[in-house]
Structure formats: C-alpha cells, structure tokens
Amino acid sequence: MTAQAFDAARTALLFVDPYNDFLSDGGKLWPRLAEVATAVDLHAHLRAITAGVRAAKIPVFIVPHHRAEPDDFHGWDHPTPYQLGAAKLQVFAKDSWGGDWHPDFAPQPGDTVVKEHWSGNGFANTDLDFLLKQHRVSHVILIGLIANTCIESTARFAADLGYHVTLVRDATAAFSAEAMHAAHDINAPAFAHQVLTTTELLAALPAAA
Template sequence: MSMQAYPAGRTALLLIDPYNDFLAEEGKLWPLVAEVARHVHLHLRLEAVLSCIRQAGLPVFIVPHHRSEPDDFKGWDHPTPYQLGAARLQPFARGGWGGQWHPDFAPQPGDIIVSEHWGSSGFANTDLDYLLKQHRISHVILVGLIANTCVEATGRCAAELGYHVTLVRDATAAASAAAMHAAHEINAPTYAHAILTTEGLLDALTGRARS
C-alpha cells in the first residue's frame, strides 16, 4: 500500500461523529466505548490520522449523527431500537454540550460538514455522496465512532456506491472487544478494500517503507 493507492485530489477522510458525548470523558456515550478506546489509544490515533491527512492536503469530511431533540421519532411507524434508545438518552442533544464537536477533533477551515444522518449510515438521507462526487473523490478513509455501527454502515454504503474504502482499525472504538473483532475481522473483509492500522495508513500516505 502506498500513496499511489490514495491519489491526491481523489482521496478524502471521513471523520464520523466527533462529538463530546462520544469522545469526552464526561460524555453520555464515553462509558460505552471507553474500555476499547483506551485500549487502542483512540484519541492519539485520531490526532495522528488527522494531522497526516491535513499535511498531505487531503480533504476532511465531517460525518455527523443527528443531534437529538425530545420529540425525535414521535409518530414514526418503526423507529429502530437503536433510535428509541437515543430518544431516551438524548445523546448529541441539539444545543447542548454533548452535541458540540470535541475540541481536539472540531472542523477546521476548509473541512466539509455533511448533513446529519438519522441511522447508522453517513450516506442514507444525507448529502455525503453528492458532496464527495462534486469534489471528485473516489477513495475514502474512515475513522471515528462506532466501529460496528456508523463506521461499518458508512463503509458498506461507500463500497456499494463504488468508492474505494479504507478502514483504520485503531482509529475507532466499540462497546466491546467482540464488537471490534466482528467489525474488522469478520465484516470488513466483505466490503473494505483496505483495513489498516494508523501506522500502516501513515506509511502509505507518507511513502515510508515498511520494515
């Protein structure tokens, strides 16, 4: 894997759900992912990926989950259990601290913020595909939260739409080691073109030879 696999002008990072509620220790969902996040050194990995991507001049697309409101899903025919749980917990509450960007991963000038997704896929009912095509993107690199829900669903949809998909296995987290294993070892090979560690991605983006 080399930079040739990630052509300039055609490659973008998709940073999924970089909210306080996921990434700050006081966040509502941090306890859900904390054990795995600490094990993989999630914050350090995300910082390293973002730094390298920006230095390479590749665009960053922020792919945010819907910010919760009290009457979400009222009158819906069939909200999922996942959505009903969110309605009770109100993660990423609109106007609240938890729905603000984590300061270490907030959008920078030039970053592109996608419209919010209601389920797991960053593509479903959003403008992500349209924005990627308008920027001539063909290769997407996925990081963020959670590995077996929003990251996986977004990656699957990307592959179905014809994008080259790279997952960075230690720049995400999940509620358990089993969920991470399922996301990367069982499910990802069915759709992802590359499944890399942060180190492997940085090697590819900087042209460093692997020993």
C-alpha cells in the same frame, strides 16, 4: 498489511461523529467506549490521522449523527430500537455540550460538514455522496465512531456506491472487544478494500504538500 498509496486529489477522510458524548470524559456514551478506546489509543490515533491527512492536503469530511431533540421520533411508523434508545438518553442533544464537537476534532477551515444522518449510514438521506462526487473523490478513509454501527454502515454503502474503502482498526472503538473483532475481522473483508493500522495508513499518505 502493505497499504495502497493514496492520491490526495482522489481521496477524502470521513470522520464520523466526533462528538463530546462519544469522545470526552463525561460524555453520555464515553463510559461504554472507554475500555476499547483506551486499549487502541484512540484519541492519539485520531489526532495523528487528522494531522497527517491535512498535511497531505487530503480533504476532511465530518459525517455527523443527528443531534437529538425531544420527541424526535413521535409519530414515526418504525424507529429502530437503537434510535429509540439514543432518543431516551438524548445522545448528542442539540445545543448541548454532548452534542458539540470534541475540541481536538472540531471542523477546521476548509473541512466539509455533511448533513446529519438519522441512523447508522452517513450516506442515507444526506448530501455526502453528492459532495464527494463534486470533489472528484474515489477513495474514502473512515475513522470515528462506532466501528460496528455508523462506521460499518457508512463504509458498506460507500463500497456499494463504488468508492474504494479503507478502514482504520485503531482509529475507532466499540462497546466491546467482540464488536471490534466482528467489525474488522469478520465483516470488513466482505466490503472494505483494506483495513489498516494508523501507522500503515500514515505511511501510505502522500508527503506533506
């Protein structure tokens, strides 16, 4: 695919859930992601993209999932099975190593850390839309985890809000190759403006400022 060139003044990178529990050996969910992540060379592509967008002076927004605490969903009317499963495992537990940033992808000076999202959508009940609008962003690039849950939910909502949405098929992962295929080849064409590889994305970024 020939990617649309990006305007640094109107574009933001949304890096979803760069936690140890997802991305580090020993993380609670890494064993379920490892096969797909290794197949797409996830870590190398995340490093290349974050370096490339920062060199181009494109702002980076960290879009983090809620850090688990005991009894998070006590008294809730209808937490989802996904939420209850994460709560049982205490995924991204507050004040734990698993709930800390992967050291290669921790926020850097000038990055924006968005309020934590409780479910899959990085916009719902957070300040992400407000912050993007304050930075005059119209185009968003999504990387991180997981392709068919938080990435897809956030990207769908971004499109609904009127943003131009770019997904990067080898800068994310899922629990199975089937889930990756569904996310990028079945579902994404209904809402994403483009689905690129890391190589295609980097070629479309502005020259380093």
